[in-house]
Each structure stands twice: as C-alpha cells, then as structure tokens.
Amino acid sequence: DTGVSQNPRHKITKRGQNVTFRCDPISEHNRLYWYRQTLGQGPEFLTYFQNEAQLEKSRLLSDRFSAERPKGSFSTLEIQRTEQGDSAMYLCASSFLRVDEQFFGPGTRLTVL
Amino acid sequence: AQSVSQHNHHVILSEAASLELGCNYSYGGTVNLFWYVQYPGQHLQLLLKYFSGDPLVKGIKGFEAEFIKSKFSFNLRKPSVQWSDTAEYFCAVNAPYGGSQGNLIFGKGTKLSVKP
Numbered sequence: 531d532t533g534v535s536q537n538p539r540h541k542i543t544k545r546g547q548n549v550t551f552r553c554d555p556i557s558e559h560n561r562l563y564w565y566r567q568t569l570g571q572g573p574e575f576l577t578y579f580q581n582e583a584q585l586e587k588s589r590l591l592s593d594r595f596s597a598e599r600p601k602g603s604f605s606t607l608e609i610q611r612t613e614q615g616d617s618a619m620y621l622c623a624s625s626f627l628r629v630d631e632q633f634f635g636p637g638t639r640l641t642v643l
Numbered sequence: 644a645q646s647v648s649q650h651n652h653h654v655i656l657s658e659a660a661s662l663e664l665g666c667n668y669s670y671g672g673t674v675n676l677f678w679y680v681q682y683p684g685q686h687l688q689l690l691l692k693y694f695s696g697d698p699l700v701k702g703i704k705g706f707e708a709e710f711i712k713s714k715f716s717f718n719l720r721k722p723s724v725q726w727s728d729t730a731e732y733f734c735a736v737n738a739p740y741g742g743s744q745g746n747l748i749f750g751k752g753t754k755l756s757v758k759p
Binding site: 563565570571572573574575578586621623631632633634635636637 | 647677679685686687688689692733735746747748749750751752
C-alpha cells in the first residue's frame, strides 16, 4: 500500500493558463475527494467521486474547475483560465466507505502569477 | 450548514506540559468526528476518530479526545507533550446521514509549537 499520490507536487503558472492535477488513490478505495487549502485555513471540500460517478460538488467549484475519474481509479482536476485566487494547496483523499477515515495525499501546491 | 470551530490558533508549550485543544461543531444530527495532524512537510494523517460508543477515544502517540454531545465538543488532549508533537492539528466532522455525503468539514487548525 503506497498511499495516496498526487502529481505534480508543485505547479507555477501564469494567470489565464490551464492546469491539470492528478490523484492516484489507494487501490481498493472507491471514494475519492478533492479539497483545497489556503494559508491559515483548514481543507475545504471541492468534490467527490464514488467509483467513476461525481456525486457532489461544492459551491467553491466554479465552472472553471472540472474533475474526472474516468475508470474509477485515478482522478484529474483541471482549472481553466487560472486566477491568482486559485493559488492554494489542492488535496486529494480517498476512502473505502462513506463514513470511514479519509487518507490524504501530499497535495499539489499551485501558484498563479 | 455545518461548521467546525477551533478556538486556539497557535499554542506554545514546553515539553512535558499537558495539552488540550478545543473543537466545537455545529450540527444537530449524528456526526463522526476526527482529529488530523500535519507534521511539518508531511501530509495530513489521522490521529483519532469517533463514530459511536465510548465518548473517550484514544489515538496514536498518546493522544485522546472526548466527545461531549451536549456541548457539541470534541477536545483533543495529551498529558505530556514532546517536541516531536510540534505540528498543526485539525478537527473535522462529517454527517453521515446528512446532506454532506461523507465529505469532511474542517476547522481552521491549531498550530502547536513545543519548546524543548
């Protein structure tokens, strides 16, 4: 069990560019979550998947954000036309059951210049 | 809407001092409660969790937390801290039968600095 992995670990981009992050959950976990964490705050929920179905999206997830989990395994989070306010740590977590412990990855730190 | 409050932003203690970090949540229904820890340069790790049963739960590294339903609280405690406990601590809640479908609501975190 290698845990939840995320790539890249760091991403620096210019405002207006598109970025895509990848999350590989723990293999037997069917639920996958995306969170965003800014300085001085706890993680804030963005969206989650059960297998390949995206079941809930937060109001924080504007239409510039899209997430996919095409085969119920890895997931991608894309941000289009990035803005400086998108600078944050993007965290991925996975779990086996709906109410079980969520295992977090190391995060992708996005800096938008 | 559910929310989680952590009252202490930064706590500074000397080694061997006792620790108590406050956590209050707002939700009237059934909740699951968690404390996560983030050591410097590392990812979030589960410290302990409460789902049901004995309201005093024990976690890793000598930490424990007590769920007091009447106070909507889930405070974290450790009798004697060590320098290696220096980290940021997050309280989180989910409402398994509510509208949140299992996603976690986190507090803002408490940074603990332990002086050797």
